[in-house]
Each structure stands twice: as structure tokens, then as C-alpha cells.
Amino acid sequence: MLTLYDLTGGAGQILRHLGGAAGVRQDAARVIGRVEPCDDRWRLAGAGARMREALAVVPAGSAGPPGELTAALRKLAGRGVAAVALATGDGGAVPEEERVAAAAHAAGLPVLVPVSPCGAAELQALVLRRLAGVLREGVEQRDRLLRLSARLERQGEDPGRLLRLLADECGARVRLIGPGPGPGSGPGTRKREEEWEELDGHGRLLDRVRDGRAHAAALTAGERHVLLHATGAEAPHPVLAAVRSEPWPPRLRDLVALSAGQLGLLRHPLERRAAGRRLRRTEMALRVSILQYLMVGGVAAAVRAAEPLAPGVLTADGGRLAVVECAAAEDRAGVARECEEAVGKRALVVLCPADDRHVIVVLPEPSGAGPESGADPDPGPELGSAAPLAFVVRAPGRVAGVSGPEPWSRAARAYESAFRALATARQTPERITVHTGGTPLAALLPAAAGQWARALLEPLERLPAEQRDQLVHTTRLALGYGTAFAARLVGVDRTTAGKRLSLVMRQAGLDRGRLADRAVLELAFRLGEHPRAPEEPGEPGEPGEPGGGPPRLRPLLLGSGPARQQAERFLEPLDTATRDLLAAWIAADGAVGRTAAGLGMHRNSCSQRLDRAGAALGRPLTQPGAGCHDVLWALVLTGGLPVEILHDPVAGDPRPG
Structure with a gap:
């Protein structure tokens, strides 16, 4: 919607206050949502109907009813008119300008005249075009903001880009202030990063919004016009703060309120994703710990740690270890997920702590299920429980080495066998082999x-x-x-x-x-x-x-x-x-x-x-x-x-x- 500032200020000014309107309250934030024509006696059509947020356009040459001008202006104000615009016609002059200005002052209703001479119809058309442009711009702004918000939600990004867009659209300084204690939290409270110098002296109001005692607040201090909005559903709230050096028009107020809602919606997926990442990192660290227990012979500790995470994997008396080598510059976490999908819950998949390209898969299998380690293996040994990994290594650049069955107490030896099998796997079309290696010296x-x-x-x-x-x-x-x-x-x-x-x-x-x-x-x-x-x-x-x-x-x-x-x-x-x-x-x-x-x-x-x-x-x-x-x-x-x-x-x- 329009405000008086949109019509009377800036490069696109089309109206001015009558004669400077000395003494008349020039409220630049008054909203203009519609344009209504008056007759030559300054009366609106539809007697008694409310004309909220209307700009009443008076025909050129009409000075109003003699002796009743103030009363006419008060009636207009009573019906919800925000301001009156006087058409000037070709002459560009307002009859009895001083009397009209005095009546405007007495009624407390702004009276405006065009910057350039124009009739009532032309003036009405100018204001309507300006109103349509503002409405269209507001819709486009909301559309840009909602589209960006949806993109950030899909991509799981932080709201920084949304805040920058809001600042550009509003011509304002914008910041999301965290939920920690602010400058009004009492003596001795340490200032935090979230505090903002723009709110110096207004910490108590910020605390009210942050604590949930008020959902939104606005204040004006000198040339600072500040809007505060709580985001999220639970207190203490992060607070969206926006500051302009000019009054906030309704469309920009609405845009800030909409942004606060979108930030609240974005916050929960981001928190869930962050919690999911933390959980995944913790889980992978636990998997590495289980592998390390096995490598140093701590089988009992490994079984206790693994049972809640991978039930039954280490309760077998032994199994195989497979080492999957990722392609150069490949996302190892993605390869680990593919391994998990291939073997299901029947194995423990670990990101190797020693080699950044390796994924280790611990596969349960009784030690008697394959050829005895150290003896001459049968020709073409089977992959056994590692067979599903053959599908994983079909991707270019990947190879896998697999050990023979070993008791868990010899996991380090199984790892060595799988590690050595990688060299053979690189030379085979299948790109996955079980370690044979010939009979060792021992x-x-x-x-x-x-x-x-x-x-x-x-x-x-x-x-x-x-x-x-x-x-x-x-x-x-x-x-x-x-x-x-x-x-x-x-x-x-x-x-x-x-x-x-x-x-x-x-x-x-x-x-x-x-x-x-x-x-x-x-x-x-x-x-x-x-x-x-x-x-x-x-x-x-x-x-x-x-x-x-x-x-x-x-x-x-x-x-x-x-x-x-x-x-x-x-x-x-x-x-x-x-x-x-x-x-x-x-x-x-x-x-x-x-x-x-x-x-x-x-x-x-x-x-x-x-x-x-x-x-x-x-x-x-x-x-x-x-x-x-x-x-x-x-x-x-x-x-x-x-x-x-x-x-x-x-x-x-x-x-x-």
C-alpha cells in the first residue's frame, strides 16, 4: 500500500502539502489504500459508508461550502479518509488557499495539491497508477522472498541470504539477534555477539520480544525507525531487527513480518539437519572406536560398544574385513552409505581413520566358513559375506580387498589381508578380490x-x-x-x-x-x-x-x-x-x-x-x-x-x- 511519503517525498513526488501546511500534522506514514472522488461540496458518495485509508480527490476550482469547510473536512476524517487532494486544473492555483489551509489545520486532516497542474480525473489516475505500482512491487518482493526461502529450505542453508535480500528490498540494516541475554538483561550481564549497536538504550524492549512477552515491537529514536519481530515458536526467541532512516511503509512492515515467519520455519529444519549431522559424526566416531578396539585386541569392549549400534555383527565368533578404496576426490561418506545399503544391517561400516580414501566394512562370518588362514587357499576363493560389495565397486575408480574369515581377536591380521588384496583388485576386471597372497614364510x-x-x-x-x-x-x-x-x-x-x-x-x-x-x-x-x-x-x-x-x-x-x-x-x-x-x-x-x-x-x-x-x-x-x-x-x-x-x-x- 501507499503512504503519504510515497506520494509527497523522493524522486517520484506527485503531491505536496498545501502551502507548507504550517501547523498541520504531516504524518508521512499515513496509509493510502484507495482513491475516492468528491463532489464540489467536498462530499463522498455513499453517505455514511466507511472509506478507510482513502485519498479523497476534490475537483479543481472547488473551495468547499462557505463557512462549512472545517466541518466538511471533519466529516471526511470521520469516514476514515487519510488525506484530501485538491485538483488544480490548468491554472494550478487553489481558490482561497489560506482558508483551506486553516480549515485543514482545524480538522487535523492533511490537504495535498499536485506538484504539476492537473484535473481531478488525471490526479486520480496518477495516484491509482502509483498505488498499482506499489502493490505490484510488494507482490514481487514477497515472491522473491518466498522463492529464496523455499530454495534455502531445500538446500539446507543458513538464513544469511534471506537477511541480505530483506535488507536490499527494504533499504534497511537487518540482523537476526540470537536468543542470549541482551543489553537490558540487568547489571553485570556480559554483552554478547548478538547485541547490536543500533539498539543501544532499547535493551528492555528487545528482551520483551526475545522472552516472548511481546511478539513484535516498533520504536523511533531520532532518525532510527526500528522493527523487532520474534522468530520461532519457543522462547527465548531469536529476534529479527530491521532499522531504516525513514518511516516504515505498510508493505515493508509486512515484508519484515513475513521474513520473521520464514526465518522461524527455516530454523527448525536447520536445527534438525545440524542435530542429524552431529548424530552422524558421533555415530561414525563410535564406529571408529569399535574398529580400534578390534585392532588392539579389545574384543569384549568392541562387542559391548557395537551391540546397540549393529546388533549381532560382533556376536559371531569371527568374520571378514573388507577395505573399499574410493575413487580419487570421491565423497567417502557417500561411498560408506552405499556400502551400508549393500550389506544392510549385517555389517559395521567404518570410515578408515588412517586412510582418507578407505572405507572399512566389518562382516560377520564364522571363521570356519572359509579356507584356513595361512594354508594354501582354494582357487578362486568366494567373497562370502562380502559379496554385496561387488555392486559398490562397479562405480569407476573404486576397488575392494577382502580378507578371509578370521576370529575377531585377529582383526588386525584380517585388515592386513584386506589391505594387501587391494593391489590385486586394481588389476582385475571385477575390482574386488579376496586375499590369497601365497603361503607366508611363517x-x-x-x-x-x-x-x-x-x-x-x-x-x-x-x-x-x-x-x-x-x-x-x-x-x-x-x-x-x-x-x-x-x-x-x-x-x-x-x-x-x-x-x-x-x-x-x-x-x-x-x-x-x-x-x-x-x-x-x-x-x-x-x-x-x-x-x-x-x-x-x-x-x-x-x-x-x-x-x-x-x-x-x-x-x-x-x-x-x-x-x-x-x-x-x-x-x-x-x-x-x-x-x-x-x-x-x-x-x-x-x-x-x-x-x-x-x-x-x-x-x-x-x-x-x-x-x-x-x-x-x-x-x-x-x-x-x-x-x-x-x-x-x-x-x-x-x-x-x-x-x-x-x-x-x-x-x-x-x-x-
Whole structure:
């Protein structure tokens, strides 16, 4: 709707107050909602009918009934007329202007005249066009605001854009003031970010709206015209505050009120989405904690934590672990949701804490359901409970590795199997494989090797059981993937993981800084898990060394024909020069810079050759972990490295220099 300001102010002014109208109240906020013509005696049609918010247009040349002008104006005011406009005709003059101005002052009703001369019909048309334009603009403003509000609701965005649009539409300063205590909350109250300097001195009014004692309020202080609206259904309310330097016309007041309602509607979906995101983050953190419990052998704690979240998943005696690798730059959370849809409630899906592209799926399956780990697997092993993941990896760039069935107490070993299967999966059309990997060295050594491993690890038995389990599981992961990766996987910092590794190696009489010593310790752990190969005639047996002592590592290795044969097959893709490079690299404890310096080549060239060798062997050699150990054992067994590189604390051998 129009106001007197829309007609008498700004660049589009078409009316002015009669003769300055000294003494007459010039209420610029008076609303004009309709235009009604008068006769030459200043009377409206329809005697007695209310003409609320009307602008009465008087014909040109009419000075009103003599002696009754004030009474006529009062009658118009009594029927709801907001103002009177006098047409001036071609002459542009108002008859008896002083008498009309005096009557307007006495009646308290604004009397206006056109800025440019015009007749009654033309004046009425001008005002109606202006009224239609304002109504059209108001509809367009409401439409823009509602459309933006609907878009923000669909997209789940905060209301910042809505506030900026409201400020532009109203030519005002706009802010959503939070529900905390405001400037009028009493002495000693700390001012908050939500307070606004525009409301200085009006904190009590703000508090009334915020607390729900008033739904809306308006105030004028100097050149500030302030509107306050509560948003939302529950107190304390966020308050929409809008300030203009000019009075608020009704259409803009309505726009502010509409915006307050939309903000209230937007607030609840946003809060629900925020709560949903917090719940999802909490749930994923719990899933990571369950995985970390499994990785460090805390099966009982993992079962207790998992049962409310994924009932029945960990109550089986064991299962498989699958590692799904996302495509580059892919949304991992979206892939996790796809995994959940594929496996339903029969598995636990976890965002890997160690690798930002991996999703880990814990799938229950009795450990007897598949081939025994460590034994030669059947050709083409089945995916078992991981079969639904085949649909997930159909998307370009994704691969998945799956372990064989393992008891939950060996979840770390299952993870290692799944992790290694990724390399094979990248080379297969199906892009998902179960780890086969060939028979590990620990399964090829004679039974006496288990006696050696027990002797090496015996000092760990003197540690408290809970501490020992934590140390051993962290150490095994650190040996397999490096301390940084293992730390993220079990939920500790890198320093803590390194300290645990160092402590276990010291207890075993080994040096963490030597690659060969780390390989010896990992072999000892593996020997406690794998079934022994049948002994060949003449191989060391259970009695151990003469005199009843435990057997020694070096004779066990050199006396195993199957282990030597497998080592030859493992190194078969490499030429002699590459084997010599790997031997120098192992002797330098895996330090690329030292290896390059010893061979007289550039560091980058050395690193590239190691990468090519690792690709040929299917092992990541430039990353710390079990791949380096596999190369060391193969070189020792085939004579590429002297067996003396191995330090055996059980045999009391002197530490290599």
C-alpha cells in the first residue's frame, strides 16, 4: 500500500502539502489504500459508508461550502479518509488557499495539491497508477522472498541470504539477534555477539520480544525507525531487527513480518539437519572406536560398544574385513552409505581413520566358513559375506580387498589381508578380490620355528596381560604399516605408537632403528599364528639345539627348502641389477638417501627404481611396513643378502655393526 511519503517525498513526488501546511500534522506514514472522488461540496458518495485509508480527490476550482469547510473536512476524517487532494486544473492555483489551509489545520486532516497542474480525473489516475505500482512491487518482493526461502529450505542453508535480500528490498540494516541475554538483561550481564549497536538504550524492549512477552515491537529514536519481530515458536526467541532512516511503509512492515515467519520455519529444519549431522559424526566416531578396539585386541569392549549400534555383527565368533578404496576426490561418506545399503544391517561400516580414501566394512562370518588362514587357499576363493560389495565397486575408480574369515581377536591380521588384496583388485576386471597372497614364510618354516618365536617373545609374557595386548597389537600394526598409519588406526598419537614399538623391541632384545630387526620381530609374531609345514627329513625339530636350548633363526631359515623356493619365485620378476639395488637398500635400513649415495646415483632415480621394483613385486617398498620385510626374507633366503644381517637375541648372536 501507499503512504503519504510515497506520494509527497523522493524522486517520484506527485503531491505536496498545501502551502507548507504550517501547523498541520504531516504524518508521512499515513496509509493510502484507495482513491475516492468528491463532489464540489467536498462530499463522498455513499453517505455514511466507511472509506478507510482513502485519498479523497476534490475537483479543481472547488473551495468547499462557505463557512462549512472545517466541518466538511471533519466529516471526511470521520469516514476514515487519510488525506484530501485538491485538483488544480490548468491554472494550478487553489481558490482561497489560506482558508483551506486553516480549515485543514482545524480538522487535523492533511490537504495535498499536485506538484504539476492537473484535473481531478488525471490526479486520480496518477495516484491509482502509483498505488498499482506499489502493490505490484510488494507482490514481487514477497515472491522473491518466498522463492529464496523455499530454495534455502531445500538446500539446507543458513538464513544469511534471506537477511541480505530483506535488507536490499527494504533499504534497511537487518540482523537476526540470537536468543542470549541482551543489553537490558540487568547489571553485570556480559554483552554478547548478538547485541547490536543500533539498539543501544532499547535493551528492555528487545528482551520483551526475545522472552516472548511481546511478539513484535516498533520504536523511533531520532532518525532510527526500528522493527523487532520474534522468530520461532519457543522462547527465548531469536529476534529479527530491521532499522531504516525513514518511516516504515505498510508493505515493508509486512515484508519484515513475513521474513520473521520464514526465518522461524527455516530454523527448525536447520536445527534438525545440524542435530542429524552431529548424530552422524558421533555415530561414525563410535564406529571408529569399535574398529580400534578390534585392532588392539579389545574384543569384549568392541562387542559391548557395537551391540546397540549393529546388533549381532560382533556376536559371531569371527568374520571378514573388507577395505573399499574410493575413487580419487570421491565423497567417502557417500561411498560408506552405499556400502551400508549393500550389506544392510549385517555389517559395521567404518570410515578408515588412517586412510582418507578407505572405507572399512566389518562382516560377520564364522571363521570356519572359509579356507584356513595361512594354508594354501582354494582357487578362486568366494567373497562370502562380502559379496554385496561387488555392486559398490562397479562405480569407476573404486576397488575392494577382502580378507578371509578370521576370529575377531585377529582383526588386525584380517585388515592386513584386506589391505594387501587391494593391489590385486586394481588389476582385475571385477575390482574386488579376496586375499590369497601365497603361503607366508611363517607357514613354510619347520615346527621348531615356533619354539624360537616363543623364546624371543618370552620377555613380553612378564608384562601385565592388558598392557601386553595393547603393546603387541599396536606394535604389529606399526611393523605392518609404519607408526604414523598405525597410530591413526588405533586412535593414538604417532609418538605413543612409536614408544610402544620401541618398548616391545627392547623387551625382545631388538633395535627399532634396524629394518632387519623389525622384520625379525614381525616374523616371531606371525609364527605364533600360522600352522607349521610338515617337517622334511633332517630339518630341526622340536627338541631344538643340542643341550635343550631353543633353535636358532639362521639355521631354520637356511634349512627350509620350501621357503627358499618361494623366495626364488617371489624375486623372479627382478633382474640382477634390481636385486643388487634392493640388497643395498635393505642394508641401509630402507633409507633412500643413503642407498643412493652408496650406489653413486641421484636420490630421485633411486626412489623411482624402488617404485618400479615394488610394482613388479606387488609391494609398496617406499612406505614403511611388511612389504620391506618380504623383500628382506627373499634376499636372505636366495643369498642376495648375508644371513648375518639378522640379529637373533635367542641365539645370543652379537649385534651386527
